[in-house]
Amino acid sequence: MNPRNGGSARDWERHADVVVVGGGISGYTAALTAQARGLRVLVVIKSVVGDTATSLAQGGVAVVDGSVPADNVAAHVADTVTAGDELVDGDTARVIIGDGAAAIATLQARGAVFDRGLSSLKRTREGGHTHSRIIHAGGDATGAEIQRALNTAARELPVLEHHTVLALCTTDGTVNGVAVVDADGNRGLIHAPAVVLATGGAGQLYSVTTNPAGSTGDGVALALRAGASIADMEFMQFHPTMLFTPRSSGTRPLISEAVRGEGAVLVDAYGKRIASPDPRGDLASRDIVARAIATHMHRTGTDHVYLDATTIDGFAARFPTITAYCRAEGINPRTTPIPVAPGAHYHCGGVVTDAFGRTNVPGLFAIGEVARTGLHGANRLASNSLLEGAVMGERVVQPVFEDILIRPRSEAGWQCPRETPASHQVLQRIMSTHVGVVRDSEGLDRAANLVAQAEMQTLGRQSSFADQNLTLVAKAVIAAAQLRRETRGCHTRLDHPYRDSGFARSITLTMRDGSFTTDDMEAPVRA
CATH class of the missing domain: 1.20.58.100 (Fumarate reductase/succinate dehydrogenase flavoprotein-like, C-terminal domain)
Structure with missing residues (x-):
């Protein structure tokens, strides 16, 4: 086909009001919310439905909803600011954390089922938190349950699987569509006055990571080429406790922070506690714990340490997913300490946005791990990622809707x-x-x-x-x-x-x- 407007050839073209790139918690939440506002939505994912970082998340969602009397939004914000080491945007943190309870209610309305106690949702504490405000689903399968619910809720959404976004289309510095290619090499152009990047992180920069194979930094690269600003790129968070095996490489399961929240402790091969410079010890924020483990390994010439969870009663019932991972490696967490080591987990930096997901490029929005809203600063507080994805997936639709109303539609090459x-x-x-x-x-x-x-x-x-x-x-x-x-x-x-x-x-x-x-x-x- 002949190129138009200076762009490259394409095999097909489509039109939409908004293109959402990515199908995790932030992407599907944005797509469902936009559809509910009457917008024509098209979701583009480069793998298959459900193959996301969201689906792998064992940890829960940090949320304040009034059910824990001693906890409040201000306390959650304070913990977030402390973990972020002076780089958290306090105003953004208050907005996102303040919207958390409503976002969880929306997820529940869309079918997500969280673990409940006798009168309210069960809660636990994780590293860096001063209160038990973390909700879970299936014990340690929170992300999988959220992804399942969103997949079901989004079954009527138009989704292009196995489509890679090659470039963002722009005219005079404004994004107005995406160019894609499918697994067979067929190229397409989707015209849309709004593009929402929800592509996740860049964990595949490292040999060992908790991220899925598709976490290759696509959104950041696409946004950079379109003229967007990025920030905090140096802050790659390494989860302190990824399951270690002698053949550890590629995507590996993590051992949720909630295990330490329930009483597990970090020890060396002789059962001696790993020294931490923080009074919170094993429940300090992730950067501190990962640094303590890395320092110990460097000093002792070892490639892993151990997480001793043998004192936790009912471990298999509380952590069924982790138990299955361990047993597959011949480890019984009830009787044997779990070998662990830090692994690339979450990219705190990304495309610079405001608290509505707007970038500095008209027509381009970013949400979830690909975005740098200012919530995480230099180090993300545990279980704030699913919170941010749920909240920002809702919030981004308002400026998208407004932009579509005021911006004239245009077609561009690429x-x-x-x-x-x-x-x-x-x-x-x-x-x-x-x-x-x-x-x-x-x-x-x-x-x-x-x-x-x-x-x-x-x-x-x-x-x-x-x-x-x-x-x-x-x-x-x-x-x-x-x-x-x-x-x-x-x-x-x-x-x-x-x-x-x-x-x-x-x-x-x-x-x-x-x-x-x-x-x-x-x-x-x-x-």
């Missing part, structure tokens, strides 16, 4: 990205070795050079769009990590082990003339 990527296997080795839980200047410089060399080695070869996206996001993470010469949240610099008040701000990056730039400095890694 161009494929032309970056030269490194292979994802090479990227994973580089990032895992040099940009992991602990970092230093020498390792970060080495990572930047190795990525550049890897790009040269693939010059002219056929590569996947996922590799292009991962390479671009890897360079952004490295650039931000090089610039932040301090230790803060889940960014640990061995050569700068203390916080620096001069860095009590987010580092925002944009792409300009082939380089990442910030408001006041040139980032050291080309885009």
Whole structure:
């Protein structure tokens, strides 16, 4: 087919009011809410329905609804701010946390069933929380239950499975659609005055992660190429307790923080408690616990520690999913400590948005893990991710609806990205070795050079769009990590082990003339 408007060829075209890219809690919530407002919605997912980070979430949803007398929104906000190490946007946190109870009620109305006690939802406590405000479903299958309910509620939504978004379509700096390709190589163009990115994170930057295979940083890369700003990219949260096995690689199950909330403790091979610098010990925030484990492993030359849950009565009933994972590895959590190690889990940074999901690019919105709303700061508080996804999936529809009413529709062509990527296997080795839980200047410089060399080695070869996206996001993470010469949240610099008040701000990056730039400095890694 002949290109139009300067774009690339396409095999088919469609029109919608809003395109939602991603089918997890944030994406499906946005799509269902938009449909209820009368908008024509089209959901695009690059795998199959249900293959999301949401479905893998064992932990629960942190929410204040008045059922715990000593707890309130202000206390939840305070815990979030503390975990975020001075980089949380307090106003955004109050909005999202304040909307949490209503968002959970909506999920229940859409069919999600949470665990109940005699008179109210059951609640537990997790690391960084001062109250028991975490609700679960199926003990440790909260995400799977939420995904099941949303899949059922969204069964009438038009969904394109196995479609990868190649690019955001733009005209004069305004997004007005997406270009996609299916598994057979057929290319399509979807015209829409609003595009909502709900693509999840970038855990596949690392060799070992809790993220599904599709978490390749697509949304951040797409937004960068369209002119959007990104921030807090250096803050990749490593979950302290991922199930460790001698062959650990790829996507691995985590051992929920709720296990420590129920009394499990971190120990070494001899049963001695792992030292923590925080008075909360094993229930400190994730960055502190992961750093303590990584420090212990580095000092002792080991590759894992243990989580002793043998004192928890009824473990199998309380944590059926974790029990199944452990038994598959020949581990009985009731009698044997569980081998664990930190693993890449959640990207606190992403596309900069306001508290409604708006980006700095007209027509483009971002929600969920791909977005940087300011809720998480330098380190996400446990169980705030499903909360944010549910709330922002609802909130984003209002500005989408308003934009559709006021912006004239236009059709645009598009161009494929032309970056030269490194292979994802090479990227994973580089990032895992040099940009992991602990970092230093020498390792970060080495990572930047190795990525550049890897790009040269693939010059002219056929590569996947996922590799292009991962390479671009890897360079952004490295650039931000090089610039932040301090230790803060889940960014640990061995050569700068203390916080620096001069860095009590987010580092925002944009792409300009082939380089990442910030408001006041040139980032050291080309885009």
